[in-house]
Amino acid sequence: MSLNTIKISDGFSHFMPKEYVDLVERGPYGRQVKVSEMGSFKEILEEHPMCAGCAMTLFIRLTMVGLPAPEHTIIVGTAGCGRLALSQANIPFIYGNYGDTNAVASGLKRGLSIRHPDQPKDVVVMAGDGGLVDIGFSALMHSWFRKEKFTTILLDNEVYGNTGGQESGMTTKGMVLKMAPLGKKFEKMDVIGLAKTAGLPYIARIAPTNPTRVANTIRKAVLIAREIGPTYVQAYTSCNIEYAIPTPKVMDDARAVEKERYGFMEIISDEAKEYLARVEKDSKKAVPAS
Amino acid sequence: MQRVVTPDYLFFEAPRERVFITGSEAAKEAIRRSNVDIAISYPITPQSETMQQVGYLYAEGYLKDYYRGEEEIGVMSAISGASRSGVRALTATAGPGLLRGLETVVSWPGGRMPLVLLVMCRVVNAPLAIQPDNVELSYLLNSGNILFHAENQQDFFDYTMKAFVISEKVEVNLPVVVAVDGFFVTHARGYVDLPPKDIKLPPRDPYMAATPCMDNENPPARISRDAPIQKSNFISYHMHASWQQEVFAAHERARRHVDHYLGGAIEVVNPGAEIMLVASGSAVSQAREAVRQAEEDKGVMIGLVKVKSLRPYPRLEVINACKHAKKIIVPEFNYVGWHNKEVKATLYGHSNAEIMDGPRVFGGMSMPTEMILDYIFPTKGKKF
Ligand code: SF4
Numbered sequence: 001m002s003l004n005t006i007k008i009s010d011g012f013s014h015f016m017p018k019e020y021v022d023l024v025e026r027g028p029y030g031r032q033v034k035v036s037e038m039g040s041f042k043e044i045l046e047e048h049p050m051c052a053g054c055a056m057t058l059f060i061r062l063t064m065v066g067l068p069a070p071e072h073t074i075i076v077g078t079a080g081c082g083r084l085a086l087s088q089a090n091i092p093f094i095y096g097n098y099g100d101t102n103a104v105a106s107g108l109k110r111g112l113s114i115r116h117p118d119q120p121k122d123v124v125v126m127a128g129d130g131g132l133v134d135i136g137f138s139a140l141m142h143s144w145f146r147k148e149k150f151t152t153i154l155l156d157n158e159v160y161g162n163t164g165g166q167e168s169g170m171t172t173k174g175m176v177l178k179m180a181p182l183g184k185k186f187e188k189m190d191v192i193g194l195a196k197t198a199g200l201p202y203i204a205r206i207a208p209t210n211p212t213r214v215a216n217t218i219r220k221a222v223l224i225a226r227e228i229g230p231t232y233v234q235a236y237t238s239c240n241i242e243y244a245i246p247t248p249k250v251m252d253d254a255r256a257v258e259k260e261r262y263g264f265m266e267i268i269s270d271e272a273k274e275y276l277a278r279v280e281k282d283s284k285k286a287v288p289a290s
Numbered sequence: 291m292q293r294v295v296t297p298d299y300l301f302f303e304a305p306r307e308r309v310f311i312t313g314s315e316a317a318k319e320a321i322r323r324s325n326v327d328i329a330i331s332y333p334i335t336p337q338s339e340t341m342q343q344v345g346y347l348y349a350e351g352y353l354k355d356y357y358r359g360e361e362e363i364g365v366m367s368a369i370s371g372a373s374r375s376g377v378r379a380l381t382a383t384a385g386p387g388l389l390r391g392l393e394t395v396v397s398w399p400g401g402r403m404p405l406v407l408l409v410m411c412r413v414v415n416a417p418l419a420i421q422p423d424n425v426e427l428s429y430l431l432n433s434g435n436i437l438f439h440a441e442n443q444q445d446f447f448d449y450t451m452k453a454f455v456i457s458e459k460v461e462v463n464l465p466v467v468v469a470v471d472g473f474f475v476t477h478a479r480g481y482v483d484l485p486p487k488d489i490k491l492p493p494r495d496p497y498m499a500a501t502p503c504m505d506n507e508n509p510p511a512r513i514s515r516d517a518p519i520q521k522s523n524f525i526s527y528h529m530h531a532s533w534q535q536e537v538f539a540a541h542e543r544a545r546r547h548v549d550h551y552l553g554g555a556i557e558v559v560n561p562g563a564e565i566m567l568v569a570s571g572s573a574v575s576q577a578r579e580a581v582r583q584a585e586e587d588k589g590v591m592i593g594l595v596k597v598k599s600l601r602p603y604p605r606l607e608v609i610n611a612c613k614h615a616k617k618i619i620v621p622e623f624n625y626v627g628w629h630n631k632e633v634k635a636t637l638y639g640h641s642n643a644e645i646m647d648g649p650r651v652f653g654g655m656s657m658p659t660e661m662i663l664d665y666i667f668p669t670k671g672k673k674f
Contacts (some may be wrong), residue, residue: 001505002506004507004508005506005507005508005509044298071506072506073506074504074506076371076504081670092504092506094371094374094504096362096367096370096397097392097393097394097397098365099363100363100367100370100394103359103360103363103364103365103368103371104367104368104370104371104374105371106364106368106370106371106373107328107330107368107370107371107372107373107374107375107379108371108372108375108504109369109371109375110328110355110357110375111327111355111373111374111375111376111377111379112372112375112376112505113355114327114328114348114354114355114375114377114472115376115377115496115505116505116507121505123507136362138360138361138364139363139364139367141360142359142364144358146357148560167659168520262316275370
C-alpha cells in the first residue's frame, strides 16, 4: 500500500522529472537490492550537501541499500552533519530537537504499531555521537532498557562536525580538539558495553570499508528490531574536515582505524539468530516481485 | 465497552450525572471518554496523580499504550513521535517539568502536531517550592500552542475532551494545552457533571490533517526536506516566516471552534459594570466571590470577564466586554503579571479605563477576596 506514495498519477506521468520516473521504475522500493547492483537502480540518496569525501555519506548511502523495506521505513535524526544527507533521502525523515531521537522514535514506533498492527513499519534512528551519546544519552539508554523495537545507528565521527570540531564523549582520549585544548581527558565512551548491559539482541561495530558488509549489517539490525528488540550499529564515519584527512585518503584512514581499534564486531542473541534464519528461509521461498 | 458518539452529543446532549471529585479525577474521566490511543507519563507534583490514574485506565483497556518515559524531555519528544505516527496522544506536566521539556513543546506547533498536554501549574522559580503558581503559562503564551485555562474541576473535565477535538480540526492541527492551577483544582474536590462512561469521542483521523502523519502510507510533509530551511540563507527566512505565520493563522481559524465547543472564549458577569475584573483559571473563582461580596456587603455591582482561552486570546470579546469600564483589575496567581500585560496590550487604544497593577499572589498563596476588594475599595494604610 505504501508504494502508492511514490506512484505517479497517470495524467502527470508525462510531466514528471526523469529522475522521479527513474526512482519509481528502478528504485529499491518493494524489493531488496544489493550493493553489487549499485549503479543499476535509482538510489534513495544520491545528492547531498555534505563535505566532499565525508565517510558518513558513504555509510548513509550504503545504509539505504541495506534497508529491508524502505517503503515502510521512517528515519529519525537530530542536529548534526548526518541529517543534511538524511533529509535529502527519499524516505520520511523526522528532524527533531536536540537529543530527542530515541524518545521520538519510541513514541513513533508505538504509534505505528497501534495503527498498523499487520504491516511492520521500521523506525531507524541515525545520528551522530554528539546527538546520541552526549545530549541524547538518556533517551538512548532508556529506549534500550525499555526494549523499544527500533534500530539505532550511531554515525561515530568522534567529533562535533556540524558545530565546528568540538570534543564529544566518543572522541578518543588525548585528542586535541576545540573545547579540549589540552587533549580529551577521559576515554571514549563504551557504548557497545552499555548496549551489552542493556541486553540488546543485536549489536554491531563497523567501518565503511566493506560496502556489502555495511548493507548486510543494516538489514540484519532492522529486521531484528522489527521482531525481537532494540538493535545498535556503531559505525566509524570519519570527519575528514575536523581530523584533517585529505579526501583521497578517507578510506585509507577508515581501514587503518578499523585495523587498529574499530574492527568489525557483531553480537547477536540466539533468539535473533533463529529469527533471521527464518526470515532468510522465507525470503528465498518468496516469489520475487514483478 | 464504549460506543463512539459525535463530539456535540458527548459535550452538549448526553445526560450528565453530578459527582464530587478532584481535578485529577476529572481529568481521568475526560481521558476515559476521549478515545486516547497512547499516554506517556512522567511524574511531577502535582500532576503525578492524574497520570497514575491514566495508567489505571490503560490497565482497564481504555488506552492502547501507556508508559513512563525517562524524563520530561523524553516524554515531550515521545509524544511528538506518537502524534506524528497518527495516533491520539496525551501527556501532562507541571511547572519545572514543562520548562525542562520546553524546547520540544514549542516545536510541536511548527510540526503541526495535534496532541493534548495538561499542565497542572506549579511554582518554577527559586527558592524551590511545589505550591501552585502559574508563571509557567507566560512561557506558553507565544509558543504557538493553543492554551486554555480551566477555572475548576468541571472546566478541566470539559476542556480536556474538547481540546482533542479542536486540536485535530484539519484547519487547526495544533497542540492544545489545558492548564489548571495545581492543588487548588487538582487536589481539591468540586462538583462535575459527567456524561456516561460508556460513550467516547470518534478516533483521530490522521489523514484529515494539515500535514500528513509519518506512517509512510502517504507522502510526508517535509518541513526539513532541504538543508537551506535550517541554514542561514535567503530562502530560510521566508520559509521560516511563512511557516510561523501559518501557525498563528491556524490560531485564528481555531477561534470558531473555541466559540462553539467552549461556549465562547469568555464568560461575562454583570456586563456594563464600571469596574471589571478580568481573570483566568482559579483567579476567576476568587473574582466571582469578590463580585458577590461587593454586591452584598457594599451594594456595588462589579463585573467579571472570565477568559477561557488564553491562546487564541479573545481580543475583540475582551475589548467589547470592557468598553464601559472605568477601572479594570486583573487578579492572577503569579508574580510577573502576564495576564495583566495581556489585558493592557489588548485594550491599548480601545479603552480609557485605569488598568490596575495587580492583585497578584504567588509561591503557593491563595488569594483572599479582600485582596481583590481592596483594589476596588482601597482602605488607607491597610494593604494586602
Ligand atoms: S564536517 Fe566532517 S562529518 Fe560533517 S560533513 Fe564535513 S567531513 Fe562529514
